[in-house]
Amino acid sequence: MSPISLPFLGSFFLFYLQTIVAQSLTSTGGTFMLGNLPYYVPATPYTTISAQGFPRLRGVNGLAPVTVVSATAGSDNIGGLASIIRDFAADDVWNTAFLEALYQPYRLYTDFAGAFTQSLIPGSPEGSYAALPAALPGIESPTIGVPSRLYYTRTASKPLAGVRLGIKDIYDIAGVKTGDGNRAVYGFYPPKTANSVPVQRLVDAGAILVGKMKTSQFANGERATADWVDYHSPFNPRGDGYQDPSSSSSGPGAAAGSYPWLDLTLGSDTGGSIRGPSQVQGLFGNRPTHGLVELTGTMPLAPELDTAGFLCRDPTIWKAAGIALYANLPFYTDYPTAIQTINFPTSATSEASNLTLSFLSRLQAFLNAEAPTPLNLTTSWAASKPASAPSSLTALLDLTYPVLISKQQTRLVRDPFFAAYAAVYDGRKPFVDPAPLVRWAFGDSLPDSALAEAQANKTVFMDWFNANILVNDSRTCSQSLLLYASTPSAQYRNLYKEPPTVPFGFLTSRISVFAEVPDVVVPIGQSGYQSNITEHAEVLPVTVDILAAKGCDGMLFNLIEELAAAGIVSTTQAGRTIAGGEILLKRGMIAL
Numbered sequence: 001m002s003p004i005s006l007p008f009l010g011s012f013f014l015f016y017l018q019t020i021v022a023q024s025l026t027s028t029g030g031t032f033m034l035g036n037l038p039y040y041v042p043a044t045p046y047t048t049i050s051a052q053g054f055p056r057l058r059g060v061n062g063l064a065p066v067t068v069v070s071a072t073a074g075s076d077n078i079g080g081l082a083s084i085i086r087d088f089a090a091d092d093v094w095n096t097a098f099l100e101a102l103y104q105p106y107r108l109y110t111d112f113a114g115a116f117t118q119s120l121i122p123g124s125p126e127g128s129y130a131a132l133p134a135a136l137p138g139i140e141s142p143t144i145g146v147p148s149r150l151y152y153t154r155t156a157s158k159p160l161a162g163v164r165l166g167i168k169d170i171y172d173i174a175g176v177k178t179g180d181g182n183r184a185v186y187g188f189y190p191p192k193t194a195n196s197v198p199v200q201r202l203v204d205a206g207a208i209l210v211g212k213m214k215t216s217q218f219a220n221g222e223r224a225t226a227d228w229v230d231y232h233s234p235f236n237p238r239g240d241g242y243q244d245p246s247s248s249s250s251g252p253g254a255a256a257g258s259y260p261w262l263d264l265t266l267g268s269d270t271g272g273s274i275r276g277p278s279q280v281q282g283l284f285g286n287r288p289t290h291g292l293v294e295l296t297g298t299m300p301l302a303p304e305l306d307t308a309g310f311l312c313r314d315p316t317i318w319k320a321a322g323i324a325l326y327a328n329l330p331f332y333t334d335y336p337t338a339i340q341t342i343n344f345p346t347s348a349t350s351e352a353s354n355l356t357l358s359f360l361s362r363l364q365a366f367l368n369a370e371a372p373t374p375l376n377l378t379t380s381w382a383a384s385k386p387a388s389a390p391s392s393l394t395a396l397l398d399l400t401y402p403v404l405i406s407k408q409q410t411r412l413v414r415d416p417f418f419a420a421y422a423a424v425y426d427g428r429k430p431f432v433d434p435a436p437l438v439r440w441a442f443g444d445s446l447p448d449s450a451l452a453e454a455q456a457n458k459t460v461f462m463d464w465f466n467a468n469i470l471v472n473d474s475r476t477c478s479q480s481l482l483l484y485a486s487t488p489s490a491q492y493r494n495l496y497k498e499p500p501t502v503p504f505g506f507l508t509s510r511i512s513v514f515a516e517v518p519d520v521v522v523p524i525g526q527s528g529y530q531s532n533i534t535e536h537a538e539v540l541p542v543t544v545d546i547l548a549a550k551g552c553d554g555m556l557f558n559l560i561e562e563l564a565a566a567g568i569v570s571t572t573q574a575g576r577t578i579a580g581g582e583i584l585l586k587r588g589m590i591a592l
Helices: 005-021 077-088 183-188 197-204 250-258 275-281 315-325 351-367 377-384 393-397 400-424 434-444 449-468 508-515 553-565
Strands: 030-034 037-041 106-110 116-122 129-131 143-147 164-168 208-213 264-269 284-287 307-312 339-341 481-486 519-530 537-547
Touching (some): 116 143, 116 250, 197 315, 250 264, 250 307, 275 284, 275 307, 275 519, 284 315, 284 553, 307 315, 351 537, 377 449, 393 400, 400 434, 400 508, 519 553, 537 553
Parallel strands (some): 164 208, 339 481
Antiparallel strands (some): 116 208, 284 519, 519 537
């Protein structure tokens, strides 16, 4: 550097500082280490206290750790205080350094699974949210802040008080942009001014929003790595850590499987977007009866099929969330004594089939049910179908799903977005991932009359199914339960694949989609496979889906909770397996 440069740069630096001092500086809070744990402290105090009677507290930047305990005066309370402090130790945000001597701290965690789009904290005005202005070091690892659960007490009116909740990024949150998995959408539209109906119901029940979570683009099904362009697909923590997390509720599934500090995630299910991630990550998940909760403020795929549901490790929290989200849901305590199965194993030829048949046997004993009856939908349809309906279900439903999602999403999402974007950017189109484009192009190739025909075909199947297969009952809500199994198989995310295609066909997983009945995923164990990533034996979750008659969601929530109490199903854990365990590779850190 030449001699003349130094004085010049020095003068500029001083002038710059003088300019800054003249401006008004606003704090956004700060990040601190306390007891070797990272915390974010908001700029606004949680409350204030008088300094009288307090010893001089040691602090940093005007802050000192404090724990406030509510107790009456008297020596008899000393033992009780010790007990309270021991109970505090179970909370992941509190640590003993707070005993040293009032801001509300947020414990900071790294989103090593890449499941979140952003972390959220309460914003201004009240009832809105803002991005967390804090970060931990790490490569492409967003930082999530969570408040202590000790601040919250669950009550009848706040059944989810203190429950940490992640939200799929198709639901509006006040003060926050909704991205729908698309960078152009996120950048183009302003922050939302109100919560979506599902989000508001959960907030009203006391849930703590900690962040928005990745969705495959416009909630269309996308395969990890191969189809994701705007964002990288989240990492499924199970097995070797490089299995597809499924979609479109990819972020909610990966996070629920990865993070013990996260209690609940809100996803959506149009054709399997909650159930797929729940199956591959060993979570309790539900596609509810269609229409149980209004979806105002939620990006649509096909309103005739769209539903809001949960992915969760704990069936008790799952049920509490269901009560909060699905208002006035009847909760039956008597259960069906008839079980039907479809595409179920008939013999224990593998570890997974042995687990599946064992669960079926224990469920049958718990319900004191008759021997399960295999269901053949093809035969049943042929025997009792409406006279004017096609002879096969394939002929009736092969095009129904792709027509509904393509025709409806182009009309409700693509066309208004493209028009608004073109008006601002001189006729340009925004980028869209290949999978939505393929489906939208299919819809464009069909006449407008195809939508009404698909809606009619769906209604024909729904009416027939609900009158003949899963029939309502006044005592047990549903005359029978219908079970199907999900056999785990390795779905590696590091493979080159064929381009995305239109999702034709009628699958077992689409029964609930067309019939509008509840379909819940229940994890029952895990089975082994030989990983070509680790070159070791690893394990993947084994799950069973249970369907019931329309409107019988409450009965299913109660049933699963009782099965857990009886030891037939169990709360799953975050980690490499559904029993826990260190995740083999974390983004930004390697487990040794």
